[in-house]
Amino acid sequence: MISNNNYEQLKNKAAVIRIRALEDALRAGKGHLGGSFSCVELLVSLYYGGFIRIDPKMPKDPNRDYFIMGKGHACLALYPILSDLQFFSKKIYLEYGKNGSRLGGQLDTSIPGVEYNTGSLGHALGICAGIAKAAQMDNREIRSIAMIGDAECDEGSIWEAIMFAAENKLKNLICIVDRNRLSVTKKIDSEVLFGDFKKKMNLFEWNCHVIDGHNYNEIFEALDKTTFSKKPTIILANTIKGKGVSFMENDIKWHHSIPSENEINIAREELGITNVNI
């Protein structure tokens, strides 16, 4: 269980990230907010909960944990975290969306702390499986963590990686699925894949935890369980696209809509953040 004090800190981090993402999107006139908001608590847990062991001063340390965000279009949720943890300067952070900026609409390896050039879906899990395999070969105790979207699970290469990881018993591999139930154009409500998901993944010889992806206790508990796992772990995190701001939640238009100043003020009130100091 997380203490009340820590819980409040994490909650505050998440609220600040959401406000920053809104402001960044407004300032740049571009960004994918809905899918950023659905994974904020997951990212906060990974980075502030101590589950990604990576030193911002040595982001290429070979003994670091690796994290690849397959859904790199949700970078607006990650940039404030990497900036806050001083992977890069506030000056770079404020360049988001400008011509020639290092921070664009996708993640790339020129950004300190980023391992992969995102944009095309379905690759992150296989690459993380390769990283996990290398660590297994070298007896390095690291975690290899992929975060993918639920719509991304349509990609066939995900399932090639699922089988590879199970056959190779990649116990250091963690896949987090941001199950926000909306893609760019449709609701993802079919049960073909996500119905009885835990049972299906267990049959694929993965550990599986189905959790509320906005509940820190459930996220921490699922991530804690991976430490002594003998198999790869998949965490199906049920989330809400646009989570935290009433008019954005579960509304498909917020996949890539840009807020007005007035809408950001409403969001500030709802999130209890009136002043964000960048």
Add this chain to the structure above:
Amino acid sequence: MKLDQVDIRDAFFDQLYLRGSENKNIVILSADMDAFSLRKFSREFPDQYINVGVAEQNMINIAAGLALSGKSVFCYSIASFATLRCYEQIKVNLCSLNLPVSIIGAGAGFSFGYDGPTHHGHQDLSSMRLLPEITILELSSNDLAKKSIDYLIMNKGPLYLRLDKGPFPDWSDYKIDFNKGYRIINPLEEINLISNGFMAKESIEVAKKLKLKGINCGVIDLFRVKPLPDKLYEEIICRSKKIITIEESCKTGGLGTALSEVIAQNKNNCDLQVIAAPDKQFIEYGEREWFHSKYNLNDKGIVSLIINNL
């Protein structure tokens, strides 16, 4: 066994076996693809060999993860599948990250003639040429196969290598400089044949037959197709009245296209004749020699194409 009696796959994998025994950082991934000499590697170094199964996309993604972790990675599959089935994985996950992964494609041209167009290696080289960061090698002789291993291990970025099958010549007398990217097998003349891979040794036969008809030709083994060697233009094209490219790939996008780009984009007095397979998928079955005979790609057919175009 003398080097010119060895199957080129054995020349290649035996040397990789040797380096793998010294360097535990070398890892071979296979997409359920076999080679006699590869078995020795997989048997004796099981920790350095991963058969990913029939999953080329995953093979490239796993390779990317291994390379990101510092491994020296080789991926092995049929040329057509190792390039086209996982094209985007190569583009994004190897090339855009500039990772040191060597893709070894078996079955160049019509070497899997009986297995139909899915298995023919006709678009692999041309499709790989479109990827900006990649190096492309095509092996024409067993000495080159053997020596390529150290180059592949030292190479810092993605690389595609076309590997043929059967015995190949030993051209140890002709120096290999991977940074140069080509070697002159027969001295330059006004007409020069440029080829590589299986067709390099065919070009030697073509040059012999042309000589009997009073036509002297130089023969160049252009084993590095990408990046095209810097000195190729100055040292070969500018000194030629005519370049004839000879390849087994489809006419579109391969060796001939690469040369035509250089010749057309520079001022020179060099003519170009491109001899290649037609731009089609061959839904027909036969030995490599049968295809070559049918599509004027054996020495007899090539000689007649050259003479008719003089």
